[in-house]
Amino acid sequence: MKGKCYIQGMAAISPQHTFDGDLLSQPMAVTQGNMLSCVEPDYRAFIAPNSLRRMTRVLKMGLAASLKCLQDAAVAVPGAIVTGTGKGSLQDTERFIKEIRDFEERALNPTPFIQSTYNAVNGLIALQQKCTQYNNTFVHRGFSFEHALLDSMLLLSEGKPDVLAGAFDEITTEHFFIKGRIGHWKKETISSDTLYEHVSPGTISGEGAAFFLLTQEATAQSYAQLSGLQMLYKPSPEKLQHALGQFLTQHGVQPEDIDLVLSGANADSNHQHYYDVLNSYALGTQLPFKHLCGDYETAAAFALWLGASFLKQQQVPLQWFPMLKEQPRSLRNILIYNHFFGEQHSFMLLQKVDQTVSIKG
């Protein structure tokens, strides 16, 4: 793909303290139980009380994260708003469905119906920022965020100066129960910080919202360059291994150039073998991240936020990664590999913004 893609601003709401303060000084939030919930900020700083009263959780999370991301990049009206979500607003969907049952399909409230649509967050961002530009939401299960990212990169290569890209997903008690019935979650109840000690069928659930202001050109404030993105649907481990080698070659990177791999490994014994493919290359340190955010369709957005933070700060918050005993020797290239229950797989290549290229601002 011609053109470049830089992360100029970003914000995340997650089960960790990612929204406010300094990443390096925040303690790791640990959840006892298999359902990780977001640490939510005070939304009143971002959303008017009259609007806030109507919004459910994921809408508030998505809107607040997007607004903080725009603030971070000092951009008021982005050239496009592109998001991905696996489930949209579950709370609204559940409320609307329950009301259909309780009121026998009559006297239904409009609000949960309106907000249960997947593009509700995009609409709220556009209304709040008075943005009449391109606006799209991708709902493609484990590829939702990746497709939003791909669309954003295409828009940049077509000449859009900047694009607001993001992802949001929530978990509810009811949905946790439903997905538990098809074996998504571990049967044993664990503490999130001991996730990788419990390799067994299923994983832990999570949620989060992360937004990125992507631009064609770097500035001194840029977090990182998103140099590559690739998606693979239900690959065999052999095909995955071959594709990873090709992906690195295509982007002019040797396996040994990768300083850090953020892997979506989640202690799910049903799909662990895919992550073992990473071991067939001489890559740098592998760090799993699902103990921090749990698993959900758009968890790769959290990984992208983490990777870009590491590159900007040139440090890894060691308190979040007890498996890492010391800081990596250098942090220039980060590979993110994630998959969603063995079906949707993705690679992302994040690179430190090269100080030798011309930087604006």
Next chain:
Amino acid sequence: MEELKQKLKVQIIEALNLQDTRPEDIDDNAPLFGDGLGLDSIDSLELMVLLERYYQIKVEDPREGRKILQSVQSMAEFIQSKQPA
């Protein structure tokens, strides 16, 4: 009538999730939209649903709705007019 107005205020606060408002903060005759409670067009739909759910009254004509939803007083009067004597 007083009892009905009190009940309506509680139902409005609950239906519209008016978090910092108590029933005693709502004046019987204050406009619900614009300057009063500052409600908007989606709230008016929610109030129509409230009338249907709790009082089995369906407002078909939007012009009629505008008059009915002027204040708690006008809503209560309308509900009372629809109830069997």
